[in-house]
Amino acid sequence: MEPNVGGILDQCRLFADIPLESFGQLVSMAQIRRFAKGRRIFREGDPCPGVFVVGSGLVRVFKTAPNGKEHILHMVGPGNTFAEVAAIGGFDCPAHAEAVAPTVCALLPTEPLQRALREDHPLCLGMMTGLTLWVRHLVGLMEDIVLRDAAGRLARYLLDAQTTPGGVVELPTLRRHLASHLNLTSETFSRTVRRLTDAGLIESADDNRLRLLDTEKLRMIAEGELPRI
Amino acid sequence: MEPNVGGILDQCRLFADIPLESFGQLVSMAQIRRFAKGRRIFREGDPCPGVFVVGSGLVRVFKTAPNGKEHILHMVGPGNTFAEVAAIGGFDCPAHAEAVAPTVCALLPTEPLQRALREDHPLCLGMMTGLTLWVRHLVGLMEDIVLRDAAGRLARYLLDAQTTPGGVVELPTLRRHLASHLNLTSETFSRTVRRLTDAGLIESADDNRLRLLDTEKLRMIAEGELPRI
DNA sequence: CCGTGGCCTTGACCTGGATCAAGCGGGCCG
DNA sequence: CGGCCCGCTTGATCCAGGTCAAGGCCACGG
CATH class of the missing domain: 1.10.10.10 (Winged helix-like DNA-binding domain superfamily/Winged helix DNA-binding domain)
Structure with missing residues (x-):
């Protein structure tokens, strides 16, 4: 069964409220990416390839210390995204990402995505909402760890x-x-x-x-x- | 010397790249708010009044535990903003904010701001970039604390x-x-x-x-x- | 089938930072 | 001016979770 870019993006709540035309633009730029279990998707400091939308599988986004200690910021499953902050903000990847299970993603490459965000207001609004959810996740995790x-x-x-x-x-x-x-x-x-x-x-x-x-x-x-x- | 809304917003890098028309819209919705040293600006769980842009002074954004322990997420000085995540995302305030020194802010109220974001694409882009910077700050702080x-x-x-x-x-x-x-x-x-x-x-x-x-x-x-x- | 590796649990011990307490200095207010 | 309060430093002690080690179980591959 060939995974379907439209199906993956359709499951993502970030894109729930964007018009068909915007959605079609995303579908046309998206690329299917498969990662075997244990496969490194990107490393901290790599240029950011774009926003990954998980269709199936599971990805851990994590940081490491010189002594080998790891901290997982986010476990990303179907319907969710990762690397959006770096892609939108134009940074290098601030953390590592690795597939914990066999994983299929739709990748929205950075350049066309940034162009689309500059041209497409509803998409911009949707991504902005997605970023607020990511901040909420981090603030909640910080609260857990600290308090x-x-x-x-x-x-x-x-x-x-x-x-x-x-x-x-x-x-x-x-x-x-x-x-x-x-x-x-x-x-x-x-x-x-x-x-x-x-x-x-x-x-x-x-x-x-x-x-x-x-x-x-x-x-x-x-x-x-x-x-x- | 009466603080000047335009001057406060002008110092904020979030709004550096928006056109004059958008900027003028912000200026017309903004309200000056003053807080004495030690004054609570909002409490966690309060409805979010809007985005605060600090003109002068210093604000601490913090969370508390039942045992009284506090953790400061962010010290916000002139040129920076706070509460933007809740205002944009439509959440209640996720943390407390308190003026550490006598502070003057320009407040962009939630409702008109959200309306402006829906109507004004360059503003939307600017705020989105601001959110990515906030995520970066949190990820960096998390890395410090954990690793x-x-x-x-x-x-x-x-x-x-x-x-x-x-x-x-x-x-x-x-x-x-x-x-x-x-x-x-x-x-x-x-x-x-x-x-x-x-x-x-x-x-x-x-x-x-x-x-x-x-x-x-x-x-x-x-x-x-x-x-x- | 057997060996190996990985995951998890459990025990013993250790440690970085928290808690508690006391003292000092400076600023503020009556 | 004097007293009080707050912020900070320092010492002593404590502790929640980390580190290290060992053992059991299960899945996978040859």
Whole structure:
């Protein structure tokens, strides 16, 4: 099944409100890009190739320290974009990006995209809205890391995640990636899961699914309203 | 001397490239706002009044935890803006803002601004560029907090600051605010300044001015290329 | 099938920075 | 002018999470 550029862009809420003509312009500039699991999409400091719209798969956007420590800024799944800040702002890539699973993206190359933004007002409005969402994500992550402890971060993550009607959260990737996103080591992530489990707030449904048993208590932990468990 | 809306907006690089007509529209919607030192400008969760453009003074944008801990996301001085993300994105204020010094701002109210953005493409482009700069600031701050130790954060801060020809950095506000911005306590900030001073990398020029004595070594500390001092 | 590598959990120990407390100096206000 | 408050520095102590190591399990490839 050949992936369809229009289908990928159609799933992206950034482009939900732009007129057909603008959308058609994006479709005509977009290029399908496939990345095998583990493949580096770009490195920090590379010139920015453009905005990637994820059609399927999963991408981690991360920064690294000289000692090898990594911090994942964003896990990007279907319907979401990455690298838009650098593409729009005309910067080099400020972080690395790597496919965590086999991934298909539509790439909107920087030059034609910038031209389109200069010519097409509704597109400009849509991208601007997308940027505000990205800032919100970063501010929320910063708040987690700076103002919440490990249990608070995990509780917040679980409460914000999509749950099934039975209250089950499916972890979208390896636990060590989720840990990195929350600025925890995988050891601490594991221990924190254990603590919430022992306190009766969650239980393991299987390897990568957790059932939330007491969302009220989890909310209180996320907001720092309970003493340390 | 009555502050001049046009003068304030003129100093703001966000509006540097917009045509006179757009600029005039902003000037006609802008309102002068004054805040005494210590005055709360808005609280987290308040409806967003609009984009503030600082003409003079200094504003801290910060988040708080239930235990009273604060984290300053941004110190905003003349020529810079705050609350643009919420105003553009149509959110409530995601953080608190407080005047650290007597401050004069031009406020661009949310509703007319959003209308202007929908009608005025060059303005939209300019604001979009401003948002990319804000994202860059947040990503850089996140990198400092997550991937650098206290000395690395301070070194980076000092290297990025404006210096006089004699290599002197003037700290723009109380040390405890700078510490909060770097996610340090004022005790640790003080100790870290001491460590860099004892290592011969900086010296105190007076109470709130530091002279950088060895920018190469500071750069290496900022990049994690030196062992802990 | 077996070996290997990767992921995760768990225990022991360590550490960078936080917390608490005390003291000093300067500015402000009555 | 004097007292008070705030900001800062410094010392002592504590601690949440990091580091290191080991073991178990599972999936994959030869």
